[in-house]
Amino acid sequence: VGLPRVLDVMEARSATVLRGLSGDPRFSVTQRSVRPALRRLVKNAIRFRIPARAAQALLKPEKAHRRAERLGVRLRTQLAAPADATALERLDHVERILGTRAVPLLPTVVPGPLAGFAMLGLAYRLLGDRARPGELQTVLRGLPHNVTTEMDLALWRLATRIRADREAASLLLGTPAAELADRFGDGTLPGAVERGLKEFLSVYGVRAIAEIDLGVPRWSEDPTHVIGVLANYLRLEDSALSPDALFARGAAEAVLMIRTLSARVGGVRGRVVRFALSRARALAGIRELPKFSMVTILAAMRAELMTIGADLTTRGLLDSPQDIFFLTMEEVRTALTTTPGKTAPGGSTPAASRENPPTTHGGSTPASPGESAPAAPEGNAPTALGESTPTSSRQSTPATPEGSTPTSPGGSTPAAPEGNAPTAPGGSTPAASRGAAAPYLATLRMIVSERREDAARERRRRHLPRVLLSDGTEPEAVATSAPVDGALTGTPASAGSVTGIARVVLDPVGAHLEPGEILVCPSTDPGWTPLFLTAGGLVMEMGGANSHGAVVAREYGIPAVVGVARATEHIVTGQRITLDGTSGMVITA
Known part of the structure; x- marks a missing residue:
């Protein structure tokens, strides 16, 4: 019963599908009470000291930041297997780390951002209708301590250094990214590019597009995407639109908005609103750290598995x-x-x-x-x-009676009876x-x-x-209709309106995004976010108000609409569109 409410902010279209199924008599609710789940939740929260850590983060945010930094150091020093380990010992190491380290790290860093968003919710309740649409979103712009934002800005600073070297800049703008990646592997790039990439990848080389897939090469293995983004950044010549300037401007606007909202309420309530919003800004940025920590673990385990794979190849x-x-x-x-x-x-x-x-x-x-x-x-x-x-x-689906069980959104269905081996195509x-x-x-x-x-x-x-x-x-296919009067509808994700040229991107690797173009894509993860720094707006097929793309768009002040069905099919590259991130409308006519 509560799952659609959660999906409303994470994956709005899936929430709509599940609500539609809940009215079907074949999908009866097997348990209406949330008490058993609530008891388990409270028990685990106490076990991992989440309430105590959240309270500590509210009182002393700097401690939450230091704890996050220590986690990063600990991960980097404890994940590698001994250099003389055998292939079998490395496999044991991988299974042990993935089984014991991946999940327990979450309680270490989750309480901080959890407390921050709790404070944002408190401020929302205290303000009521005195906060206009989009004003609370402004408070979350230019968040500090966000590892994904820090990554994007680090890449921008590298582009700035390369721009100062005319020969290096000309090389990046005039050479295919894949060729430059090969030259980086050979150590034959200009010094500014070679040194800068090594420095960047030493910190963020664990990342990739679709980075929670162990089978995906990390940027440290193949920096083609990173080099392509650097070339895009070099095309942004207006200093007023530079990502670091926009980030600083967003942070200043956020601080001013906190003062405005607290003054609008006044008195004791105003002081509580100021405290709550200030803590929200101080802690909400840490929310990206659990994912980054998980990816750090996966990258280290991928390296161990590649070593084992090399042994099997030999x-x-x-x-x-x-x-x-x-x-x-x-x-x-x-x-x-x-x-x-x-x-x-x-x-x-x-x-x-x-x-x-x-x-x-x-x-x-x-x-x-x-x-x-x-x-x-x-x-x-x-x-x-x-x-x-x-x-x-991926999202969960409701339990159903025999004969009409939904598969997971990944598309899998119940296993065939033993002995019925599926046939190959043909x-x-x-x-x-x-x-x-x-x-x-x-x-x-x-x-x-x-x-x-x-x-x-x-x-x-x-x-x-x-x-x-x-x-x-497919329930959604039955309900989905074509655009009406040239308008697509989705979920409002980041306030603001923008008209511009659309750029449909299915794979960000090698994508060319001109400054100010509206990015239209299926979904995003942190590997996509460097493209956000030059985008004028975002239209996304999946997601909700609190999904990754929506959150990052708000931080950068980019108008965004998410959960737009088949946006990459209805919109074509070069088409002029208007998106309204407040109403959730995308005008294509």
């Missing part, structure tokens, strides 16, 4: 280290412990290959649910190392699924090859349902 079991991300952990362990020429324990092929072979995004940019994205293949197959579920892209059963009598180790390359083909096929999909019922019905 043994002749894989064609390249990257192939390891098309195998499950169990398959990797079996490969490391099985003597060449012998079959794996319990059979000739890995268990995962007897069902649907798992796929990996393996370096692709996942599309948003309901939009441009690879859909997961049918069947509850074991997940390959390279496949992960982006938190911003009707044949995949070789890896037939349980051939070949030695286990000899089948690894075949398994990887088949899964690569699956991944390539899935990446060509242009549409991934948010919710799919077991009878094949």
Whole structure:
């Protein structure tokens, strides 16, 4: 019952779908009381000292900031396996870290931003109708201590230094980013670019587009996207529109708005409003740190897995280290412990290959649910190392009775009965699924090859349902209609109105965004945000008022509308559009 309310601010269109399903008699609510869930929530909050840490953050925000800094240092020093570790020991290390470190770090940093947004909610209640639409959004502009914003500004400062070197700037503007990335790997870029990139990647090289997918190369491995963004920044010549100037202006406007709102209320209530909004600004920026910490862990574990993949490649079991991300952990362990020429324990092929072979995004940019994205293949197959579920892209669906159970938004359906191996395209059963009598180790390359083909096929999909019922019905597809009178509707995300040229971007790697163009995309994650610094506005197919793209747009003062169905299909690059971030309208006519 409460899930649609949560999704209203995170993924508004999914909330609408779930509300529609709740009226269907086939989807009866199995438990109306929230007390059991509330008891579990309170128990875990006390266990991890979240209330105490939140209170401490309110009283002394600087302590919350220092705790966040210590976490970063601890992660960087504790994640690497010993240099002399064997491949099997490295695999044990990866499983231990992913099982014990990834989740427990959240209670360390979550209480700070949690307290900050609680203060924002308090101020909202105290102000009531005395705060006009968009004024509280202004308070969150130019937030300090936001690791994603700091990353974007660091990249901008690097672009500024490169601009001062005419030869280096000319090289970046006149050479394909992929070629420059190769030259960076060879160490043959101009000094200003080479040194600046190394400095930037030493801190932010753990990031990537679709960065919670282990199979995606990090920027430290392939800086093509970063170099392309630098070239975009070099095209921004108006100093008044420079990202650092806009950020400073937004921060100043936020401080002024706090004074204005507190004075508008006056008295004791006004002082409480000022305190609440000041604490919201001091703490809300830390909200990006849990994701950055998680990505730091994943990048370190990816490096360990690549080392294991190199070992398997040396043994002749894989064609390249990257192939390891098309195998499950169990398959990797079996490969490391099985003597060449012998079959794996319990059979000739890995268990995962007897069902649907798992796929990996393996370096692709996942599309948003309901939009441009690879859909997961049918069947509850074991997940390959390279496949992960982006938190911003997957949502839960309500439990349903037998015969009409929605799948997860990733597209998976209940597993087929045991023994019913799915067929490959064309009707044949995949070789890896037939349980051939070949030695286990000899089948690894075949398994990887088949899964690569699956991944390539899935990446060509242009549409991934948010919710799919077991009878094949997509609820949203039934309800979605075409634009009315040239207007698309979505969720207001960042106040303001802008008219400009649209730039539809499905993959930010290599994307060229002219200053002031309106970015139209399926979804965003932190890897997209460098593009925001030159965008005049944002239209996004998924998301809600508190989704990643919406939050970052507000911080930068960019008008934004999110949750616009099929925006990348209804809008084309070069089209002149108007978006109103207050009403949630996008005019395309």
